[in-house]
Amino acid sequence: MLLLRSFIVLWLCGFVQFAQATQPCVQDDLNQPVCVKQAQRVLVLAPHLTEIVDFVGGLDRVIAVDGSSNFPAAVNSLPKLPNPWVLGAESILARKPDLVLVWQSGISADVVVQLRKAGMPVFVSEPKTVAQVATTMQRIALLLGTQSTAYPKVDQWLARFEQLSNRFKGRAVVPVFYQVWRQPLMTLGGQHVVSEVIGLCGGRNVFSDLTNLAAQVSVEGVLKRNPAVLLSSGSVEDHRALLKQWAPWPGLNAVQRSHVYTVPNDLLVRNGPRLIDAAEQVCDHIEQARRQEP
Known part of the structure; x- marks a missing residue:
């Protein structure tokens, strides 16, 4: 940095x-x-x-x-x-x-x-x-x-x-799934700034190998990559919907350990000055999951 x-x-x-x-x-x-x-x-x-x-x-x-x-x-x-x-x-x-x-x-x-x-x-x-x-x-x-x-x-x-990067440098890597949309199930690839933010926090976008900025994925694909954190952007209602959406898969690491989070609307999806505020929230969520990892 x-x-x-x-x-x-x-x-x-x-x-x-x-x-x-x-x-x-x-x-x-x-x-x-x-x-x-x-x-x-x-x-x-x-x-x-x-x-x-x-x-x-x-x-x-x-x-x-x-x-x-x-x-x-x-x-x-x-x-x-x-x-x-x-x-x-x-x-x-x-x-x-x-x-x-x-x-x-x-x-x-x-x-x-x-x-x-x-x-x-x-x-x-x-x-x-x-x-x-x-x-x-x-x-x-x-x-x-x-x-x-x-x-x-x-x-x-x-x-x-830079302070965030230094804070989480060298810590255990936490796999993260970022959900853009529910139907069809959409995520972001490794070239998107959200993937960069996740990496900054010592996380790893489980779909970072995708070259497109955004891509459609399957539930089976998410289950196979077994993220420790499920992350999305939205309101309190959106968070409830996210919890309900993934509740049928209690074996998923993020669901099992209750690490399903939403960042407030507009913070993470707008590439502007409030991106740092979103990054700090994302890092806090990833750190909570990291502390509970076996």
Whole structure:
């Protein structure tokens, strides 16, 4: 993790020199240049990006957000747009933003192309690791002109991950199954940031060998891999449903030892600043199971 932080600093140092020569420019997650000087009218079309903008100190620049953005509470006073998949380039341009932030998996690629042809700076985000979340924060801060206060916050954020890594380094590995969906039964593969978080806690995603970010699996497959922890995201009601779902298999290690957990909605499934809060909860759950392992 220390090497990760050093890499991010070096990457940004080289980049900022270029940015200062003209105007702030970054490469988005499609490796496309995005240039704007201290954006003042920002349109944000993904919940994790809304949270990132707030984290780096730019929420006062936001003119509208997508309908799913609900954190922090202040975003609920902002205009909310329909699902980005149904938004056309014309409706986005009509709001006269000077920067548009979008999630690659949550918007039509054709709309992005049309916006760029119209000269609109568009930052396309698809962070898949803790490091990529950190650089997303830093790149957006640079476009907003808030880097002087945002960069130290990002560094502190990464330091919390480093502390978790150091805390659980060398401890017994705990097999974990993360459930995305019940029917069909879905999980996450080894390339997803949730798998990275589990590993950070000294756990092991039992389906880390899957190359897809998400994949359908069978109950038999889960039973065969016999996780010591069953983990999902959801509400208290979702947790009750998870317990009921797996109760018919009392021989499953996680069920037998009562290590079936849910992390509150939106914490673990949004690749933004609250990912560290989710990681700390995941680590606590894995540690409880570790202490009861024979």
